[in-house]
Amino acid sequence: MAHPSPERIDAPPVLHGRPDDAALTEQLLAPLWSRSRIWLLLFLLTGAGTALFVLTMTLTFLAGIGLWGNNIPVAWAFAITDFVWWIGIGHAGTFISAFLLLLEQHWRASINRIAEAMTLFAVINAGIFPVLHLGRPWFAYWLIPYPATMAVWPQFRSALPWDFAAILTYFTVSLLFWYVGLIPDLATVRDRAPGLTRRRIYGLFALGWRGAARHWQQYRIAYGLLAGLATPLVVSVHSIVSMDFAITQLPGWHSTIFPPYFVAGALYSGFAMVLTLLLPLRRAFHLENVITERHLDSIGKMVLAMGWMLIYSYVCEIFIAWYSGDLYERYTFLFARPAGPYARVFWLMIACNVLTPQALWFGRLRRRPLVLFLASILIQIGMWTERFVIIVTSLNRDFLPSSWHFYMPTWVDWGLLFGSIGFFLLLFLLFLRFVPAVPIFEVKRLRYEAAGEV
């Protein structure tokens, strides 16, 4: 990349000030050496959340899915909602890292690692739920096409084996991508770490990186290839997740718009989650110079764009339901959702997902961290309720009125949701503590780019 990307005159810079390399390294490695009480407090808090997650999972494994509120007809509910929510959140990381890399959006450099870590942890959470939600989770491996002695293969007409494979692939590629991007910085940590033990551990993970030109050349090739590999996955994973619903004939699920709709929703919630994590981090570690208003502005625009894709999908779904003339589709979209037993959840979803992003039309609001943070929280809630609306309101009133039944979550359902959030944040805190959250070498590169020296 020989030339700096064309910048708009009025756009805030991607890097404030002209710190030298040493100062930047010092600043960005500081979280690794600091002993922060706040960190410890948060660690204990999220640790409690993780304990709740482990507790509710253990209970579910021991007693069965009956501990949840699920029933017939609502055979899927909170767990699948959580699953789709987490996997959606897990989309922004790869999108920011890979998609924007390929599009040469340089502002991504300061935030890509946070986004990738978020992806990784979200996908871990997302991977737990489908297994947990099986009636007999100890047979989850039957979804893998392996040459079993029973000579029975998975059923490839179902979306679930594909889903299983897609998540596994996505996790693997995300992990590799994140790790490869981490190697130069791990070497930096190795070189700077106090104490031999830490140096050895970081050294082990740095894979002998010395910063040689050859290393950099091969690194660029590998990273670019992985980005190329990861990019289609951004689209494929959530498309396949949407198939879990779209291949059925259930009104509310049976829809061809689901793959793009789900991808847009995933990115929407993913960007929102990036904001949720980034903004407190930026403030806590005084990263305003490397994560600038420019970043916030760009993410805000992405959120707005994704929000509108989602709104389009909502309108499309409702229009098609009416246009089809189908009694059951019409009932689900025109009555059950806006006026049925879960109408409040539906309108909460509309308020969060449709109204919230409209604030981001305004540049001044887009650059205000507080506004963005509040918007991001509302969008997370909105996206979770969207999945709940899709899953539960479709199931609880389907074809035969006799089988309609209300669904009410139990404390275990809530425990799993909040527990998984706790677990996610715990992993993120550990990430902040042990790995440079902002890619040092990429920020340095930005600095040179900004100075026109690259």
Next chain:
Amino acid sequence: MSGGWKGQGAVEGGREARGRRYWRAADAPPAISTARPWREFPPGAELPPDAVSRREFLRLAAAGAALAGLGGCFEPPRERILPYTARPPEVTPGVARYYATTMTLGGFGTGLLVESHTGRPTKVEGNPDHPASLGATGVYEQASVLDLYDPDRARAPRHLGAIRPWSAFVDAFAPEAGAPDDGTGLRFLLPPTASPTTTRLISAVRDRLPAAGFTFYAPLSPTDPAEGARLALGRPLLAQYDFRAADVVLAADADFLAAMPFALRYARHFTDRRRLHGPDDAMNRLYTIEGVFSVTGATADHRLRVRTAEVGDVLAAILAEVAAVPERLPGGAPPGLATALERFRATGGRERWIRAVARDLIEHAGAGIAIVGERQPPWVHGLAHALNALLGNAGHTVRYTPSPLAEAGASSHTLEPLVAEMRAGRVRTLVILGGNPSYDAPADLEFRRALRAVPRTVYLGLHENETAADCAWFLPMLHYLEAWGDARAYDGTASPIQPLIAPLYGGRTADEVLAVFLGDVGRSAHALVRETWRAALGADFEAAWDAALTRGIFEGTALPPVPAAVQWDPLLRDLATREPRPPAGRDSFEVVFTRDARVYDGRFANNPWLQELPDPLTKLTWDNAAVLGPGTAARLGVRTGDLLALRRHGRELRIPAFILPGPAEDSISIPLGYGRAGAGAVGRGVGANAFTLRTSEAPYFAGDLTVEPLAEMPPVRLATTQSHWSLDGRPVALEATLTEYRENPDFTAEMRRPPRSLYSPFTYTGDQWAMTIDLTVCTGCSACVIACQAENNTPVVGKEDVLKGREMHWLRIDRYFTGDAGAPDVVMQPMLCQHCEKAPCEYVCPVNATVHSPDGLNEMVYNRCIGTRFCSNNCPYKVRRFNWFDYNSDVPETREMQFNPDVTVRARGIMEKCTFCVQRIRRAQIRSRLDGRPLGGNDVQTACAQACPTRAIIFGSLGDPASEVSRTHRLPRSYAVLDDLGTRPRVRYLARIRNPAPTLAATDRAATSAGAEGAGAGAGKGGGAPPAER
């Protein structure tokens, strides 16, 4: 099979080549020693092992180990034992055998065939040769097998709480037989019985101890029908109805399709006249007048809602209309009748309805039936007898026989004199043989307090219940599946009760206890029954006895009809005293105590199947409630679940309200049998005890109830299995009137539009299993639901899980209300796995756990299922059931003995659903292969089809074009539910045809059903929504 065997008598089912071979009698040596009284079974066929004698059992039980007795049943003996190398010839593990026996309910017997697997009775079927069954069963019969294995059953005789041997009881009471005082102060209390042996022993006791007294009491066996017959006919005769010959039926508060003696037979014969093969077939017409919404009312073509107390007024008005046209009656009308009833003729707004019914009855004189519910007072029964006599129905559709009940019509059928004697201290010894009077006696009699005044009390019961707690002596009773006895059906047909299994806990029958008072201490029930029949069966007793055990009836014992004529003078005198009831006051309500469709009078309260069975109309499980109509609820300002305080004569009952469309306004009905403090672990404290409001002067209904909603109390969560009651305009349960059907026989054609497919259709060959369900004859009685549960080891989940929507029934009955919310029409739709040819569940299963069989079954591979529940989400019928917990892990050991060994007991975390009773299909296929003959299209019956009293469910193979199911699948009114989804279900429904009276159809019906009927003939009703456009 008569005479084919003697002595050993064991003919293995598989080898016997001729005739029907599915049941036979067990061998029983005539001489029974007292030491080992239960040796009538071949060795190895029963539990517990012979090594455990009664004495040993009692010793173990006395040791205080609660489960030691049970555990003892399964422990091998300590001595060295050897396995048998030659199995008993009559027992083949894996091959079920059927034995005929009889279950008694309300005093009358219903003949059954009971399936036995290696000595364990597992499933009850109806005996086709028995007049009360005709091969069908009801919910009580189906569920009774579980009661046998109830772990809460009483296990030992007790005196003042201490376990005592049976001999101690004998020693204490046998001297009564020779008491010098002729039995003064000795009283027996038992439910009404028609058993020939019990009747014989009662007369013997009366002969021997002339001062002893007998009282017959059961809470749901009113004396009003007998008194009504006495009033109208001069004698307490029983009316025997022949619904096969009836074109028009008028049921006045009579739930004859579900809740009367002989209901199974009535249901079958009644629906035989509604089974339409084509548009030219005739159909009977049913009018009901009722306050409580009953199964019969839900089936009716016209249902008039009036309060239960006003039913007689309406019937009187109909009789007046009929009597007003003597020239059109076969025998004219007695003078004075029309004038005596004149004041009933104008009853607020019902004239049109009444006139139409009267006209219809007159037009079908001699081919109609007027039937009155048992709880109605005698004069209303008298009206029906008069109506049947005037119309010439008597002698054709209605015949009269003496009652088979012991001492029928005598004063011994009232409880009050006995209680008065007890209070006065004139009862020295009270022997209660069954029933549960401490729980179910009228509240004003204060039976428990009276019981305390009796020095010596004995109670024989299945459970140590409320009455057992009040009596000094307690004797465990034998369940009918482990006892010898006999019974009579409603028409008098006698049938044997033969045991299927040796007593699980020991116990006695009422006959054996009665024999003690004859000084006959050594006689077993078996000997007593044989003694009864020895005289009756004549010279070749053994052969006739064996034949009776084999067939399940004693031939030719039905009571012959007797001539009976209405005694007009006493009837007219009585009618002269009757006044039409004024409209109810604003502050009082009517209360009706009803027989519960699930626990009867409370005796089945400890049966988990029945507790979890949804009531046919309310769909309520695990509770009872005060059922009231929407208007009454609005007046009271209550919603379903709100707690009500019901007060009558200083008594109060707190019970939640349940709003059901259809009951008469200002009338509240409460099912009896709940709130039992003395039931076992399952039934204890379930629901509210309506007996606390029920007094002897108004045991069935009363008009002076005050109701106070307890607004400050938290509402009760009532577990219903169906929360949405309307079809919402969806074409799911289709119906039309007979006229519409005749005009357009193909009216379901709109619903037979499977979408076009890109693929060429699959060709099916060989047996292709399928089902037809005729909505016209389905009454919603729910016998199929319990039959399915018993056959398929379906677990019970409990109230909490029903509230969450997790009931496990493979077959449910969807009940939809259409039309006006006050007086709705009802359609019942049994819903089960539709075995779709293109099953949506199959392609979404990630592990191939649900697949299609070559003979058209949608199969569940339990071992392969990992529980994604994707299949359920994609099932448009939502008939799949998931094991949310390990529901079978805490089934008591004894109840496990009921499990059908041919059906897998499912583990936690897997899906299950209707299999079309695949085990029965495979068994029949194996049998046909062994026999070398092809399997016919009608040769397999599912459990639901077999139990169905009305034959609404038809099962068979489409591979056989002559099979019943093939024929009904081709009928024009057949349709598949949600056919437009392209699932190609193998279950087809025959649309419900109603037969409204032409004079009433145009206005009254249409007025109450929002005009949906005319427009929506092909589209289902409700809300008047247009048919789906797909």
